[in-house]
Amino acid sequence: MEVTAFAAAKVNLYLHLIGRRADGYHLLDSLVAFPAIGDRITARKAASLSLTVGGPEAPSLAGLGEDNLVLRAARLLADHAGIVDGASLHLEKNLPVAAGLGGGSSDAAAALHALCALWDVPIDEEALGRLGARLGADVPACLHSGAAWVGGVGEHVMPAPLLPSLGVVLANPRIPLPTAAVFAARRGPFGNSARMTSVPGDAAAFAQALKRRRNDLTEAAIGCVPEIAAVLATLAGLPGALIARMSGSGATCFGLFADRAAAEQARAALAAAQPGWWSAAGSFLAGKRLSR
Secondary structure, three states: OEEEEEEEOOEEEEEEEEEEOOOOOEEEEEEEEOEOOEEEEEEEEEOOEEEEEEOOOHHHHOOOHHHOHHHHHHHHHHHHHOOOOEEEEEEEOOOOOOOOOOHHHHHHHHHHHHHHHHOOOOOOHHHHHHHHHOOOOOHHHHHHOOOEEEEOOOOEEEEOOOOOOOEEEEEEOOOOOOHHHHHHHOOOOOOOOOOOOOOOOOHHHHHHHHHOOOEOOHHHHHHHOOHHHHHHHHHHOOOOOOEEEEOOOOOOEEEEEOOHHHHHHHHHHHHHHOOOOEEEEEEEOOOOOEEO
């Protein structure tokens, strides 16, 4: 038996920091969405637990060994459910690491989904979300893998209304940017929650609504990696771009377009102009993707 789960990139369409807990973790308000751009986890039954990694971004994970979030997720689920069976896991790594796309968290979420199916684990979404939160604050949203409002330190996830049909281009200047460094560099007051009372059904109107919001980590991230400013300017200048913004703590930025075709055309132009950058184009998913 074989199960494959898609691990989509997590894109913060806006990200407001609204406070900080006593333990130093920041409280946030964000609208996240997941494009059909990401990694892939394949799980097969086996006598023991193992992980292999392939794909164009695999070298960036060299040396992680047992600390890889995929293996940590597998061990956590096995301990929780009392599973004694093993699994052979393969991670096809397509997303850059330390890129503001929640790639490791999405890989962990995909592993949990795949192994729940492979091992026939009876667990509901709420319980799986609590389990995922033990791996990282982004994992609950990645388990949902559809548009969602995110609060707390990332563990509070509420499904958002269906987004309008959109195309998205992701671009990264090939410079890793650790999240902790960006938060350490951030200065200034905290903002307010900015959840929409309703989500516009038109792509242009939705982009205008996003322009009244922001990513509160952008200035700090540009201070760490000045090239982010060039990525934002390049995305904003692509034909048909409705808005350009940084995702998460960077360095990946995104541009929104009226549809997938427009995004793919823009991405082709971007790749020709900046062949050294990582880039991808797609449309947003409605929820998790699992196949047997």
